[in-house]
Amino acid sequence: MMISRKIYSFLILASILLCINSIGFAQQQEKPNVIFIIVDDYGWMDVGAYGSEFYETPNIDKLAKSGIKFSNAYTASPVCSPTRASIMTGKYPSKTYNTDWFGAPQPWNYQNHWTKNKPLIPAEYSPNMALEEYTLAEAFQDAGYKTFFAGKWHLGETAEHWPEHQGFDINIGGTNRGGPYGGNRYFSPYDNPRMENGPEGEYLPLRLAQETASFIDSHKNDPFLAYLSFYSVHTPLMTTEELELKYLRKRAKLNLTDEFEPEYANKNRTTQAHAVYAGMVEAMDTAVGLVLESLERNNLLENTIIVFFSDNGGLSTAEGSPTSNLPLRAGKGWLYEGGIRVPLIFSWKGQIPEGIENNSPVISMDFYPTLIELAGLNDSFKGNGEIDGFSLSPLLQNQSGAIARDALYWHYPHYGNQGGNPGSVIQEDGWKLIYFYEDNRSELYNLKTDIGERNNLILVETEKADYLKAKLMNWLRNTKAALPKPNIKS
Template sequence: MFRLAHAYFRKVVVLLLVTASGNTYAQRPHIIYIMSDDMGYGDLSCYGNKDYPTPNLDKLASQGIKFVNAYSAAPVCTPTRTAFMTGRYPARTPVGLKEPLTKSKKDSAVGLTQAYPSVASLLKAANYETALIGKWHLGFRPEHNPTKNGFDYFFGILAGAADYTAHKSGPPGQRAHDLYENDTPVYPEGYLTNLFTQKAAAFIRKPHDKPFFLAIMFNAPHWPWQGPSDKAYADTIDFTKNGSRSTYATMVKRLDEGIGELMKSLDAAHLSEQTLIIFTNDNGGERFSDNGGLSEGKMTLWEGGIRVPAFVRWPGQIKAGTVTQQAAITMDWTATILSAGGAKAPAAFPLDGIDLMPVCRGVQKTVDRTFYWKQFHGNKQQAIKDGHWKYLQDQQGEYLFDLANDQPEKNDLKERHQAIFARLKRKYADWEKTLLVAD
């Protein structure tokens, strides 16, 4: 009886908060954003993987809406994370020009700062409790810390990769401890995926007197390739060495189990129906990933480098078992989260994403989108996706693909559709003028 009364009281409080905020949705939800790292488009069994099962992520996808045309804002870690935090294309923020940010002397001064509003700072201003657990990769100095960028709580790593067992990051021979609680180094024992899961579950279970925004940024299955029972890498061994498809599968399966544990924590706290959950990935897969038959992978703007799994669950708001063709990109999740939370971006920093909740809820049909990508370093590729047409330039040349009929990008149509090819190049050139310039 007490539990029923307590649950009823909680719902009344939520409704009062919604009325006060003016939010158009039925409630102002708790929000959990989950991002995996370097997962291939086909790495989950709900996206076609047959090598191993991912039952918990499959279940989560089946309980809401699954996107089959979701994209990352970049083909590598830091720019995509910048895009999510700011809701804007990566190259509108200095740290987003780093592909990726490293611990080098040159990069050490660069990071996300309060000069650029973050999804966390905007939600915090809207009376949300905010936390980030997992990988940051947006700066190493105190002013770049998540707690200086809108998060009330942080537990995780600052670098792009860390040993899952030793919790060290950096190049061979220069590795240093990289696990923090807020801005203080901490030294718990354990496998990083397990530690992040445990911290996130504890955050969910603790009492909350206002809605929360929890960003869970798993570093799995990014290298170094280590399973829960594997030893730490020697400090002289490159993180990208060793590994196998079976080790990679173990990492993905442990991530999947962690998701299952988080969902059980939500259920135990009686928060499932009040919580909006978004799951996606930061870029295409790498060495041992399954990119679902798409061309190339991480660090390229071919589909295998930027097409990612994504799904959204919000019981009572989103119909279970839905699959959508709606094109989506990283910044859309920012816009969707802010809208659901009754928060707005300032006029000086307009969002590049759109609120996808009307599509998720089935009250709006799919919306035509235009997405842009630019790599300033490394491959120096550029691309635009306008509807089902995609223009791509890499080191070997320029291409035009019809993704409606050629998702693997095997048939270059630039000679057959010269007007479309020219139009997309002009559109891209106009967008490129709005970006910051990399050094």
Template structure:
């Protein structure tokens, strides 16, 4: 049965629709299709519309011009698994055991994954009459009960592990493979053999999915593995799989290869968006693009500090673009603070789908901000890893790293260079208090 819409969600949607009408943007005539695109290890400045100087991403630049570009969007974590847990559930990853994995690896064991009874964006949309598909990376468990098909996805095509070779489709963390590598390409619950460059394969499958005849609206989650290592462009088949451990990747690649990977993903997204246009679905499809965390060694993070794995801005600030023709005005940017779970809440609200009452969302519906019905507003966001913690409220950011606590004013110091905890002790104390209160409601950090 369709999930019930709460009074709060109904009123929020009604306000958003009314305001959209007053500014000349008509309300949708039917539930929209949803295309959610998630890049992997894409740094804040890795799109040319966000400042990348050495290559161009014309498709995503155009998408930004057609919708709204978020300048203060964040990932829920600085690494893959917890952010993906946050998106699928709409909740802080620290509420669920698999969300504490940084990231999930073979060493974590095969008995941990996203619980099969936990509602997800896909299961809620499916219950509300949507066709659902995940194409790309899962990284939330290997056993069938932890996989995409048990979490509301009618179809799955992609990889279960954290990374795979772009040509051989081998993964260093493929489950049950004692040598440490194994094929990791799946069609639903069946391992398959295919030939091709993985980014192209994901783009092509997404095009096929959009062009299928159907009588229901669709939700397509397209989770690229690019530009995550191994760094292999579409012409680099001879390079071979590069192993890496739990820390930052330190082998292989170059700026030239990274550019080739990015331009290939950008072109693939272009083919997917063109399929929407050919199918006459463009105007009734909500498109959201973002990344699962900050970038790695070849990413462009300016003006931010550090990268993936860290809670400094370079590890969690990510690009985010939202397009819905006729509903979201084109050519806008916003400083609204956003986090991964907000995209979950926004998708559910746009589709008229309510959250499960026993699993309240931590994300907020940002559609009113996107349409202009609501002004930018302040809110408090939280992060926690095994070794670090952070919170942001308005311009202020509390950060604890290497047991040292700091306070930054991001409005004048986005690079987090000047610690203000002594000169603004009252702000520091309040931010830390808010963090400790939030943390008390989360699962404890893993031991060891």
């Protein structure tokens, strides 16, 4: 039977439209997904792939082998909230005035705090990430991504500043709390206003991973950004009886003991031998494995960018001093390397080289422009003012790649709960100068030869010190950084 010319033309047109729609759908599916995993208080040496011999992290180690491990990755702050804000905004905390953990004492309340007899009154800070900031999540949301958050938020004192108002479609557990401080803490019931209680005794890191895996299962056909923000391994130190017993036996088998060096305001742990902390690390690693399994189950590994990071250095000088960051000096709350250098892994199967270690200095503000670029959102990106991060794309694509940044900066004008003092830092080409506000004193280290910051060169490399200090002071002025003030006692 002959087909009329009109019917034939219609069929041709329909075929063309079907092809166009199919191509459009294929292109939509080619948008890479993003899994961003951030661990709380997780130290540079807390990963097997970074050298730990006591903690067991097979899933994170596997992730490191599948991508690029950065050995000189930094947080924007030695405490949590400022770093978390820097990831979301791409800006230095000194610019957004998010310089301390949200809930820390403000200068007008210092007389009622343990800092009241210190030489300085800490600088004022903003206890909320401003809603005016165009967050990383909002950029992905506006580009058509499904956005999901699970875990610790700690970027706003009140509910209007929580994840669902900062670019996330779904918020599981993200509130103003800096730790799992409700209910039975790390075990259900949690009494968290943004997460239903699970069965009694359910362990929080596994619950957060299961929620993330369920989101992936439900959105495997949509481009998505899933931000898994563990409360682990923040205090309180709590793990299962089974895991604690496992590491008590391992500790005894290895004949490990608790060892400390007393030169800090609090004792600094020098051995990784804390059984409860080790159990928390393993549980978190198991949770990471659940998320990776969900990607494999849904055949999404080749179309998913995975980032693994920490919000500050390991807790080694206070609150039980559960971990050691050696060879790095000090830990959380300090401006030495132990407080700001952390593990960072990028993995994207088929797109990023596998099993590579990169020693380029990178920092938490860099995630913002990097993920925007890798996801191909540059053309639709609305911008977020003048961001401070640099795209790491050249480092991810080529081992000899480089970025055009000349220096890194830190500004922490507060007293850390862990013993650290108000200070600012500049690092350039391996030289690191720390300026302390209490006594206007500087320390200078060459990290290329002295990663442990044991040899202060301030009286030897005077020209280098003068140059770096002048550059640091200029940066502080340009960013209008808030400064501590003398505590003039009546």
